[in-house]
Amino acid sequence: MSRFSKTLMALLLAGVTTSAIAFERYKGIGRVATEAEVAAWDIDVRPDFKGLPKGSGTVDDGIELWETHCTSCHGSFGESNEVFTPIVGGTSADDIKTGHVKSLISGSSPQRTTLMKVATVSTLFDYIQRAMPWTAPKSLKPDEVYAILAYLLNLADIVPADFVLSDANIREVQERMPNRNGMTTDHGMWPGVAAAKAGMGNGGKPDVSNVACMKDCKKEVEIVSALPDYAQDAHGNLAEQNRLVGQTRGKRTSAPGEPAEQGEPSVAAAALALANAKGCMACHGVASKLVGPGYNEIAQKYQAQADAEEMLVAKVKLGGQGNWGAIPMPPQAHVADEDIRLLVQWVLQGAKAQ
Amino acid sequence: MANIDARPGRIRPAPENFLTHEQIVAVKEGRRGFLRTAFVAASAAMAAPAVVQAAVQGDPAILELPSWSTTLGMPVAANPYGLPSRYERALQRRESPGLTRVGGSSVSFTPLQGLFGIITPSGLHFERHHQGWHDVDPARHRLMINGLVKTQAVFTMDDIMRLPSVSRIHFIECGANTGMEWGNVAVPTVQYSHGMLSCSEFTGVPLKEILDMCGADYKKGRYVLAEGADGSSMTRTIPMELIESGEVLVAYGMNGEMLRPENGYPLRLVVPGVQGVSWVKWLRRIEVGDQPWASKDEAVHYIDLMPDGQHRQYSSIQECKSVITTPSGGQLLLDKGFYNISGLAWSGRGKVTRVDVSTDGGINWRQARLETPVLSKASTRFNIDWVWDGKPAILQSRAVDDSGYVQPGYGQLRAARGTRSIYHNNAIQSWKVVESGEVSNVQVL
Known part of the structure; x- marks a missing residue:
């Protein structure tokens, strides 16, 4: 039976009528969506909280969930700058009053954290629900999203430690968001109609106005910035990033790289590619600690241990904590068993590139 | 003059002042032995042995027939899907070191320094992923239309590809292109300064056709949410005015073939003139609504910080x-x-x-x-x-x-x-x- 007729059968069994849609011009194309289908995909939450699921979560539950799902990338307090930019930091009690984060004006904060920028608490709920955790998006239940969000809000002192965030009180939380008054749509880069005509933006009026002067346009030319010498080779050897013929060549900025290996990639190269593809390299370096230990550190610690391979395969699969510090390694359910074994063997053999 | 990579095929004249006036007079008088000695010395200094012969007889690339002129070449379909010459390996998509720390949420830049005309080869189209890319099975891909429409509907790829199609050439530029250079020079080449720009011929169906089919409420529904099928299920708000213009496409084709997986295979939104983040890849859902959504990529990222500490939100047009x-x-x-x-x-x-x-x-x-x-x-x-x-x-x-x-x-x-x-x-x-x-x-x- 073809895939098409299977789908059709399933729809008929489910009592779906495929002819209800009155697409006069394009007969036979498309069908009505079922309520269950729309509910399965229509998960967005708008600033007016349209789409917000019912539910609640405590700060305490949020701490637990955070440690399991979030700490490895974001740090225990949402402060980590190791993998992603920090979520928490840079906001004050005064900002909660004014609704505009002061350090954005002064530029005093070295980085803009999520809570410094975001104006709408709905954005955080929506994003955590649709895209987190990083390797298992859409796996959190609404109550878990509420709890994780409650913990984040507590870290920024937007809600107290005993707070229970719910669909019933999230509007009150919105009124305490530190940068709730920090967004403007008064600019010319919204392609729809202007705010004056019930849309957004200024209708497309640019904020700069240059003229196409052709002759003697200025007296002198001042170079205000140039690439510093130490950064010349930061992007590799530019001679190898330009064509070998033509009107120019690339400038040699470092020693020529090794010529690419011909033929089949080695087992080590395949393992390295796998480590990249599965996101392992986000937290582990080859030689040294990033978020988790470096591969060489792991090899050194366990090489002599007879059951090292089995033990590490289990650790990667199920996650672990405490061997290398407080930051837990989340379970890597998205990596196939044979791939985990290949990666562990590669790590124990020194995590070589070739 | 830069001398590290001498241009092939040139028969170099002797350097200026290579022969003094006296020497030229001597040559004219027939003292050729002197010239020979001087020529050998100069050739050695140029460290280009071919030149010696070149000056005497001509270019070895002409005088010595290459293997491709004297042997049998490769058969047809030796590469069932053709690849660029091996001499073109320098031109690749590359990451800017240190810009991001996670490959799944990163950027690779188009090598503009080596491209011609206006079309970007599909394999060199810049990439920006928010939670990694997948090779989506087109038979299992669906496009759902919901929200302020008379009929909430589902379309398969078969459905979409049966509809009348249009093909149009448009640029796509990431809103953050040249973003590293706001304060000062930060990168060495045009690949890294401007390489989040590509231009392709896109084939697909105007989104307006599909919204018309579903009976969209154009009076109330002035905003449209586009959502991807990837892990991040990336979302952006698109103004209905752009869709009504007929320019916004639900596209499956790029440069004559299907979209590449990295560019949203099998279906992406094409929003001409608007920054790349709104061209939602792996497009799975379109919702018509009466308010913008303030999604993560329009409330935390892709907002422009101004000197007064305000962020410009929903900034979308890529200006000239x-x-x-x-x-x-x-x-x-x-x-x-x-x-x-x-x-x-x-x-x-x-x-x-x-x-x-x-x-x-x-x-x-x-x-x-x-x-x-x-x-x-x-x-x-x-x-x-x-x-x-x-x-x-x-x-x-x-x-x-x-x-x-x-x-x-x-x-x-x-x-x-x-x-x-x-x-x-x-x-x-x-x-x-x-x-x-x-x-x-x-x-x-």
């Missing part, structure tokens, strides 16, 4: 911009003489109407030639003749679009927006040329 792609940063001019200054210009508001080029850092300008086709919201190739006299120069290009907007300089842009915006940097780019022929990235006000 241009860049010289060759000669450009990190390249070397091998000799004085004629060059074809070539670059790209584009505008999210419409057609590019002219491009001016300066070789003196913006004091004087000349109008460049626009090569056809010149299309609305598409990259436009410009060229202009230049004879390099071997002296320092600063190359710039400045584009104008059919709204009359003239691409601004860094001074004007920073006066309006400061230096912390990250997004929407469309300032005039400067490339400095020094006597050695080296070209580098600089900023002038």
Whole structure:
């Protein structure tokens, strides 16, 4: 039976009528969506909280969930700058009053954290629900999203430690968001109609106005910035990033790289590619600690241990904590068993590139 | 003059003043033995053995037949899907080291320094993923339309590909293109400064056709949410006015074939003139609504910080911009003489109407030639003749679009927006040329 007729059968069994849609011009194309289908995909939450699921979560539950799902990338307090930019930091009690984060004006904060920028608490709920955790998006239940969000809000002192965030009180939380008054749509880069005509933006009026002067346009030319010498080779050897013929060549900025290996990639190269593809390299370096230990550190610690391979395969699969510090390694359910074994063997053999 | 990579095929004249006046007189008098000695010495100094022979008989590339002229070549379909020449390996998508720490949420840049015309080869189209890319099974992909429509509907790829299609050439530029350069020069080449720009022919169905089918409420529903099927299920708000114009496409084709997986296979939104993040890849759902959504990528990222501490939200249009792609940063001019200054210009508001080029850092300008086709919201190739006299120069290009907007300089842009915006940097780019022929990235006000 073809895939098409299977789908059709399933729809008929489910009592779906495929002819209800009155697409006069394009007969036979498309069908009505079922309520269950729309509910399965229509998960967005708008600033007016349209789409917000019912539910609640405590700060305490949020701490637990955070440690399991979030700490490895974001740090225990949402402060980590190791993998992603920090979520928490840079906001004050005064900002909660004014609704505009002061350090954005002064530029005093070295980085803009999520809570410094975001104006709408709905954005955080929506994003955590649709895209987190990083390797298992859409796996959190609404109550878990509420709890994780409650913990984040507590870290920024937007809600107290005993707070229970719910669909019933999230509007009150919105009124305490530190940068709730920090967004403007008064600019010319919204392609729809202007705010004056019930849309957004200024209708497309640019904020700069240059003229196409052709002759003697200025007296002198001042170079205000140039690439510093130490950064010349930061992007590799530019001679190898330009064509070998033509009107120019690339400038040699470092020693020529090794010529690419011909033929089949080695087992080590395949393992390295796998480590990249599965996101392992986000937290582990080859030689040294990033978020988790470096591969060489792991090899050194366990090489002599007879059951090292089995033990590490289990650790990667199920996650672990405490061997290398407080930051837990989340379970890597998205990596196939044979791939985990290949990666562990590669790590124990020194995590070589070739 | 830069001498590290001598140009092949040139029969080099002896260096200037190689023969003194006395020596020339001696040669004329027939003392050829002296000339021979002097020539051998000069050849050795040039460290290019071919030249010795070249000067005597000609170019070995002509005199000695290469293997491809004297042996049998490869059969048809040796590469069932063709690949570029192995000599073109230098031109690849590359990441900018240190820009991001996770490959699944990162950028790879198009090597603009080596491309011609306006179409970006599909394999070199820049990438920006928010939670990694997948190769989506097209038979299991669906497009759902819901929200303020009479009929909430589902379409398969079979459905969408049966509808009347259009093919249009448009540029796509990430809102953060040139973002590393807001405060100062940060990267060496045009690949990293402007390489989040590509231009392709896209094939698909105007979204308006599909919304018409579903009976969209165009009166109340002035905003549309586009959502991807990837892990991040990336979402952005699109104004209904753009969709009503017929320009916004639900596209499956790119440059004559299906979209590449990295570019949203099997279905992506095409939103001409608007920053790339709104061109939602792996498009699974369109919702019609009466308010914008303030999704993560329009409430935390892709917001432009202004000097007063306010962020501009829903900034979407890519304003008129241009860049010289060759000669450009990190390249070397091998000799004085004629060059074809070539670059790209584009505008999210419409057609590019002219491009001016300066070789003196913006004091004087000349109008460049626009090569056809010149299309609305598409990259436009410009060229202009230049004879390099071997002296320092600063190359710039400045584009104008059919709204009359003239691409601004860094001074004007920073006066309006400061230096912390990250997004929407469309300032005039400067490339400095020094006597050695080296070209580098600089900023002038």
